[in-house]
Amino acid sequence: MTPLDSTAVHCTGIRKHFGEDDARVEVLRGVDYTVRRGELSFLVGPSGCGKTTLISVIAGLLETSSGEVSLFGNHLARMPHSDRVLFRRSHLGFVFQQYNLLQALTAAENAAIPLLAAGVRRREAVDRAAALLDRLGLGSRTAAYPRQLSGGQQQRVALARALVHEPRLIICDEPTAALDHATGEAVMELLASAAVHPDRAVLVVTHDSRVFHFADVIAHMDDGQITRVEPGRRTDTATHLGSSRLTNPSA
Amino acid sequence: MNWVGLQMLRNDRAKFAAMIVAVSLAVFLMQNQAAILATMLSMTAAQIRDVQDADLWVTEPEVECFDQVKAMRDIHLLRVRGIAGISWAAPLLKIDAIGHSEGGRLNTVTVLGIDDASLAGLPHRMRVGRADAIRELNTAIIDPGGHELFFPGEPFQAGRSLRIRDRRIRIMGISDIAAPFTGLPMLHTSRSTAAALNLGEQHMTSFILARSAPGSRPEALCQKINALGGLRARTTEQFAADAMWFYGSQGVPMLFMITITIGLIVGAAITGQTFLMFIKENARPLSMLKVVGTTDRQLGTMILLQGTVVLVLGSCFGSGIAAAVCNLIRTQPFLRSLYLPWEIALGTCLALASVTGIALYASYRHVRGLEPAAVFTPAIVTCAA
Ligand SMILES: Nc1ncnc2c1ncn2[C@@H]1O[C@H](COP(=O)(O)OP(=O)(O)OP(=O)(O)O)[C@@H](O)[C@H]1O
Numbered sequence: 001m002t003p004l005d006s007t008a009v010h011c012t013g014i015r016k017h018f019g020e021d022d023a024r025v026e027v028l029r030g031v032d033y034t035v036r037r038g039e040l041s042f043l044v045g046p047s048g049c050g051k052t053t054l055i056s057v058i059a060g061l062l063e064t065s066s067g068e069v070s071l072f073g074n075h076l077a078r079m080p081h082s083d084r085v086l087f088r089r090s091h092l093g094f095v096f097q098q099y100n101l102l103q104a105l106t107a108a109e110n111a112a113i114p115l116l117a118a119g120v121r122r123r124e125a126v127d128r129a130a131a132l133l134d135r136l137g138l139g140s141r142t143a144a145y146p147r148q149l150s151g152g153q154q155q156r157v158a159l160a161r162a163l164v165h166e167p168r169l170i171i172c173d174e175p176t177a178a179l180d181h182a183t184g185e186a187v188m189e190l191l192a193s194a195a196v197h198p199d200r201a202v203l204v205v206t207h208d209s210r211v212f213h214f215a216d217v218i219a220h221m222d223d224g225q226i227t228r229v230e231p232g233r234r235t236d237t238a239t240h241l242g243s244s245r246l247t248n249p250s251a
Numbered sequence: 252m253n254w255v256g257l258q259m260l261r262n263d264r265a266k267f268a269a270m271i272v273a274v275s276l277a278v279f280l281m282q283n284q285a286a287i288l289a290t291m292l293s294m295t296a297a298q299i300r301d302v303q304d305a306d307l308w309v310t311e312p313e314v315e316c317f318d319q320v321k322a323m324r325d326i327h328l329l330r331v332r333g334i335a336g337i338s339w340a341a342p343l344l345k346i347d348a349i350g351h352s353e354g355g356r357l358n359t360v361t362v363l364g365i366d367d368a369s370l371a372g373l374p375h376r377m378r379v380g381r382a383d384a385i386r387e388l389n390t391a392i393i394d395p396g397g398h399e400l401f402f403p404g405e406p407f408q409a410g411r412s413l414r415i416r417d418r419r420i421r422i423m424g425i426s427d428i429a430a431p432f433t434g435l436p437m438l439h440t441s442r443s444t445a446a447a448l449n450l451g452e453q454h455m456t457s458f459i460l461a462r463s464a465p466g467s468r469p470e471a472l473c474q475k476i477n478a479l480g481g482l483r484a485r486t487t488e489q490f491a492a493d494a495m496w497f498y499g500s501q502g503v504p505m506l507f508m509i510t511i512t513i514g515l516i517v518g519a520a521i522t523g524q525t526f527l528m529f530i531k532e533n534a535r536p537l538s539m540l541k542v543v544g545t546t547d548r549q550l551g552t553m554i555l556l557q558g559t560v561v562l563v564l565g566s567c568f569g570s571g572i573a574a575a576v577c578n579l580i581r582t583q584p585f586l587r588s589l590y591l592p593w594e595i596a597l598g599t600c601l602a603l604a605s606v607t608g609i610a611l612y613a614s615y616r617h618v619r620g621l622e623p624a625a626v627f628t629p630a631i632v633t634c635a636a
């Protein structure tokens with residue numbers, strides 16, 4: 001396997017600014033950044049340094065001012081808008097700080113959204129999502145609505161939503177920021193065990209230094225640039241705890 | 252995805268209900284006003300259309316509707332009868348007189364004198380009694396509204412009488428004709444009875460009713476009669492249309508149209524505004540859907556479906572209420588002709604749907620413009636416009 005094959009995300013010279021003239025803010029100032037398959041990569045840095053902007057660019061949600069992003073060898077910026085949406089739908093999963101669950105849907109239905117968007121029949125999509133929730137320890141709450149769930153439970157539903165369609169890259173923005181330490185720790189543990197897979201990359205943006213020990217790699221960002229990349233301390237036991245169970249490719 | 256959209260709509264009960272109420276009320280208001288307008292206009296032609304045995308109406312040239320009466324000379328009747336292709340022609344006399352009931356009620360009545368020999372123009376549907384009983388002198392049949400006016404609250408039955416110009420007219424039955432635009436009681440009598448009530452006047456014929464012979468086109472016969480000069484012949488439908496146009500062009504429909512337009516604008520504005528608010532308040536979930544790969548097309552279909560559900564449910568409720576109110580009003584004898592044609596019911600719903608469609612399109616534009624990346628920020632999602 002050549003080094004390029006193991007690359008999930010590859011960013012070179014990414015620049016991004018918002019506004020023009022007096023209002024112009026340079027948010028990304030030439031970011032070079034790589035995330036490899038099978039890795040749980042952390043992106044950390046002070047507030048306002050551009051972490052969210054960078055992952056939005058990686059996910060193809062924001063245009064860059066200059067630079068190149070490739071995801072598994074695909075250049076999203078060069079794709080037509082509609083293809084980019086479809087690429088995101090099948091290859092990317094997202095976990096947000098605010099969970100962003102639909103209040104109108106149950107836990108299982110929320111987790112099934114990527115499948116529904118892809119046109120999987122509702123019954124099948126919800127069944128698959130419910131099975132996944134069961135494996136994430138929420139088997140008894142699949143029919144609950146978000147307002148009936150705790151923050152940690154809601155984030156687990158969001159995690160299921162990010163995993164249900166077996167994406168190749170999972171992007172998490174501050175997944176533990178709204179949770180207390182113990183709950184955050186539990187969610188990270190679940191993320192580390194359920195999401196990490198040899199063929200998949202997991203990119204986590206966080207402030208929360210208490211969960212840094214889950215990382216394989218930690219990239220430090222400051223003022224719109226990656227300043228330092230260091231190995232993390234994730235133990236191998238955590239890596240393979242549940243990943244083989246949870247990532248049945250035919251599911 | 253459509254199912255997700257419906258769940259979102261259902262979950263926002265307050266707005267869902269507000270939109271359905273707005274659509275229902277607008278549809279009800281528009282249908283009710285349009286039905287009254289249509290009924291009023293059709294009432295101006297009702298006495299013309301009620302005559303089904305004749306298919307031609309011949310009048311003095313300046314007559315535009317059933318309520319304009321100008322005495323016709325008897326020679327005209329002979330001239331019409333002389334036209335090839337006319338199967339028969341009969342006079343119809345229309346006069347107004349004051350009627351008194353035994354109970355002391357007094358009202359102007361319209362008396363229609365039907366040709367004694369042919370009985371052409373006799374009501375073809377009766378509620379009580381037989382129409383041809385009017386052959387007997389000083390008898391008449393009365394319409395339900397007239398009966399209610401002279402004998403309020405009494406059951407429909409024959410045998411009562413009215414005093415008109417010092418004659419006692421016996422009521423032999425109750426006709427089932429459409430309510431007249433004038434709201435006056437309609438008495439059908441024989442022409443000789445009517446003429447006796449009209450004593451001292453030269454007026455014996457107000458209209459000539461005629462029937463085309465099999466094989467002759469009524470329109471062609473009209474042309475032949477008009478060519479005689481001094482007469483105006485129209486088919487029943489032409490005369491009915493002229494009558495409706497005559498009243499319709501006098502401004503009253505404008506007043507109804509104003510109310511209908513207000514209903515349309517207010518209904519569409521409230522529905523559209525609420526829908527747009529519903530979409531804007533759901534900006535965050537919708538952005539999330541965009542992030543996870545829902546296409547603009549899927550979102551557009553979702554909005555269309557949500558809008559359709561609101562419009563269809565609201566239209567059904569609104570039309571149901573309008574129909575129920577219409578049926579309630581029709582129990583009044585004078586308002587018995589009120590009707591809600593399906594064309595009006597459908598037309599009002601479609602009109603509201605098309606105006607509300609603008610808001611649906613605006614909502615779609617809003618969703619398209621949502622910046623999906625904003626979903627990462629804990630703050631409120633903004634629109635990239
Ligand atoms: N749409 C925008 N328009 C203008 N400025 C923006 C926009 N989005 C982000 N910024 C600015 O870009 C900078 C980086 O924002 P970003 O959200 O990427 O930071 P962050 O590292 O994720 O911060 P935090 O840790 O607080 O989430 C900030 O100064 C922010 O104000």
Ligand SMILES: [Mg+2]
Nearest residue numbers: 051052053173
């Ligand atoms: Mg951020």
